[in-house]
Amino acid sequence: MEKRWVQASNCNDDTITTIAEQLNIDRSLAQILVQRNVCNYDQAKDFFRPDLDHLHNPFLMKDMDVAVERIEKALASHEKILIYGDYDVDGTTSVALAYSFFHLLTENIEYYIPDRYLEGYGISTTGIDYANENGFSLIIALDCGIKSIDKIDYANTLGIDFIICDHHLPGNELPKAIAVLDPKRSDCDYPFKELAGCGIGFKLAQAYSQKHHLPKDTYLQYLDLVMVSIAADIVPVVGENRILSYHGLKKLNNNPCEGLRALMEVSGKKETYTLTDVVFTLGPRINAAGRIDHAKHAVAMLLCEVDGNSAEQSESINLKNTERKTYDQDITREALALIGESEILINKKTTVVFNENWHKGVIGIVASRLTEKYYRPTIVLTKSNGLVAGSCRSVVGFDLYEALSGCADLLDQYGGHKFAAGLTMQQHNVEALADKFEEIVSATITEELLTPMIKIDSEIELAQIDGKFHRVLAQMGPFGPENMAPVFVTHNVYLAQHAMVVGANHLKVNIKQQNSPIFEGIAFGLAEYENLLQPKVPFSVCYTIEENVWRDKKRLQLNIKGIKIKEQG
Template identity: 50%
Template sequence: MIAEKADRNSVTALAKEINVNSILANMLVNRGVDSFQKAKDFFRPDLDKLHDPFLMKDMDKAVERLSQAIERNEKILVYGDYDVDGTTSVAMMYGYLIQFYKKVDFYIPDRYKEGYGISEKGVRFAAENDFKLIVSLDCGIKAIEKVKLGKELGVDFIICDHHTPGEILPPAVAILDPKRDDCNYPYKELSGCGVGFKLIQAFAKSKGHAESKVMTFLDLLAISIAADIVPITGENRILTFYGIERINNNPRPGIKALIMKSRIEKDLEISDIVFKIGPRINASGRLEHAKASVELMIATDLEDALERADLVDTVNSARKNFDENITKEALGMIEGIEEVRQMKSTVLFKEDWHKGVIGIVASRCIEKYYRPTIILTESNNKATGSARSVFDFDIYEAISECSDLLEQFGGHKYAAGLTMSVDKVPAFQEKFEAVVSSRITDIHLHPVLEIDDEILLDQVNYKFYNILKQMAPFGPGNPEPIFCLKQVYAEDVRILKDKHLKFNVVQDGQLTKPVCIAFGMADKNVYPDEIIYKMLIRKMRFDLAFEIRENTFRNNSTLQLYVKDIKFD
């Protein structure tokens, strides 16, 4: 669907004020950029505009306790989750502290033996090894019993989290979380690593440490923001902008090694983090232990980092194999039974599926069967699973309706985790389908592509593209612009590698005929007996949804259209 046109007066005024055309002005107003000052802040992110970290509730207490630990020569344990946000947080906090204080170590829980967040094993490890302070990152906001245990064992907690707190907060020395009801911090959408970064900022400020040393960790922070899919708006936009700039100009050895292993030969973008860097960092925590990812990110020597990246890359390749094989099995289970194909939800269980990839498999299933999906496997004699949702359907609420069958669940609107007895799986499948069927609408069951505006082919030029580039970094809250061309046809249609389409697009009355790339669409059906390729070569008219990208080959750069969808008359 094409996004609604913004208020005409606002668009006209902004276009005149910042000297852009109405298409760009409309896009900016729809993103909340409706004045000269907002446009200046948007196009020229400024580190001086970051908020004072001491505006965050409990920041003074956190800085005081961290200072006290160092003055008393106490051992400090940096504790974080096993995903990208958690491991980048740990690498950042540990990397900062170890520069001037040596009695610091880090701890990542084992996904399979300890599960998500603060574990009893982790707290006891700290107590048994004489750690007096745990700084937890990207977790801890609901770890009431574990923090109580720490207190009993003589271990204090500083919690840095960004998840929504429960009604009762843990008895920590300090709880840094902008989503606390009593926290007046101006920006609420920081990643877990972002909250940790504010603690480092505040500590450095209190000790008179050079701010430039704090900013060297923006690369890790940018990776956390991109991989954790938090909004790239406000403060996150500033942090991501300078973090990616740092990665492209002066990456730390671990990140440089990951870029080399990912074969990224251009300036890195958010999409490269989401699809190439992030999955590699995540892989060790999915299949083995996330400690390997932290060790890679804190490596100080490129040769050492490349060896560690080799290991992470190998694990990521194994993860891909698990992912592909289990996805194939899961889709086969849906396709094999007509009744299952017609359902409004997908709930699949197989006892030997790998727990580390079931969330990915749920997302893959949604690509083929667009509906709320839960993939379950057996772990520690329980059925445990990951849930993923479709646009605007609250899967957490639907799971809550089935809570009488569950032992544990948690999550949010679009993703959740759950655990139940294996013998309850059939009853859960039945009840979840009933709940989803009663709530879901046909609109939820079809993917929606939001298009910024309709344009003409001759408007696809470098002047336009160069302004679009300045709107980066793209992500939630500032999606990469998608445009629409009406009533076009194709020339010189080719199939690449048996699965992609390449063609020139033509529009009556327009001189430009740019190349289009349609990934994975070579055998895509438009109707049961008709594929896109055959309709294109017959020069049938269609509407095209696309992103504009630059392609460089043998030092020659041209603009190409990356096809998002094709809709025939």
């Protein structure tokens, strides 16, 4: 699929020159810094050297003082505390962090993860009943609860107090919990709004530690868990998240908790981990427990420092991930076949597919794959507990949640955000949903939004790329949303030798310019350019720059995102 190349807007030339001179770096790198609002020496120092001392005071968060006081009361009275969290990576890492931290202070503590299939997302009546039947008087909920108005009301009737640690956008009404920790609530002045759920749990541990003068390592030991949640939950890697990610990666690569260390071993990756590696290597394995079986197994694996069976737990999680891949591949193949059989569907601006036998735990992954292939808003539906459950994915720039709101009369429940959402509905409404969703999207989406975009940070010559250039570039990480790996464009490059297809449909090239060394490039999924690229015919490439390690040898490689052949004439 042809992609739009969009060049980043121009920055102030004088600012770029000043930064380049002060830091003694290439102007193109200075330009990228300015694009990311790093506009003077002090900001650059903070950017390149993220400092844990720059984390905000946790007591700036609304209700933090109330939350800490309620926990102090529970500890003093030997109350039973239940740590409750969602079944995804953010939820399970949150539970592992909070349980581990407060387990240092009390034995009267357990954790609870709802069953994805029987209880669904968020606070459940079943979970509250479990707490009531087992004598828990305080529940600390992580990565969920901000919209659980009725569930918290129910808990209050039973005399169970809630502390909610959530990062999702609240509704018009807040639940009547003892404390609601959420930087996104309108009356919260906490300076950074984009923490993951595990980040909120971290701030709670930080607050308790600060008030009781505990050593910083008491809560900093969990930085690797916080980093995994940031990576997997796709939150912006700026501000506090960048500081936490930077130091969390250092801990993961040097001294990970036992559960993550064991999971890294079974994943097979030996080199230094980046946030991208966490997203594609560790995240899916942790998620697989809740998709295929029960997410409590993921928490047990992350807690194996306490339980002492890291190898067994990580191997079990890895096997569940292998099973998840099989479901994922089979369902994706079946969904593609459904689309291929429908010429009408091909010409639509949306994709809606339904099969009552698909595994609910992987339909979100399938929706992502279909969106990537056809690049249009997508809903994948299956049967679950007598209802139809769906996972929805969007394209950049289109508000999926708003489109679903227009279909609310056909849905039992729905929730999510601009780019991803979930829903439940009655089966007899499936066809009507497909029609209405198509109608709403067609009326509001532009053709431009239906074409994938490559955002280009800077135009450079190949000769600018050397060891120093890459070292400075690497220090701009960790890379993630709002601080993505810079994409460069270079025009008038030539093949140094014939292009070659490798793997299923990837293209390996060696390219050069007149005054540059030869650079090796890999273009994933762009095998169709093999015969279009000819010696002595100039073309343009956009790419990221990475270090490729093979048999202990390191070399710079271009990860090519797009190719445009210069028209002759």
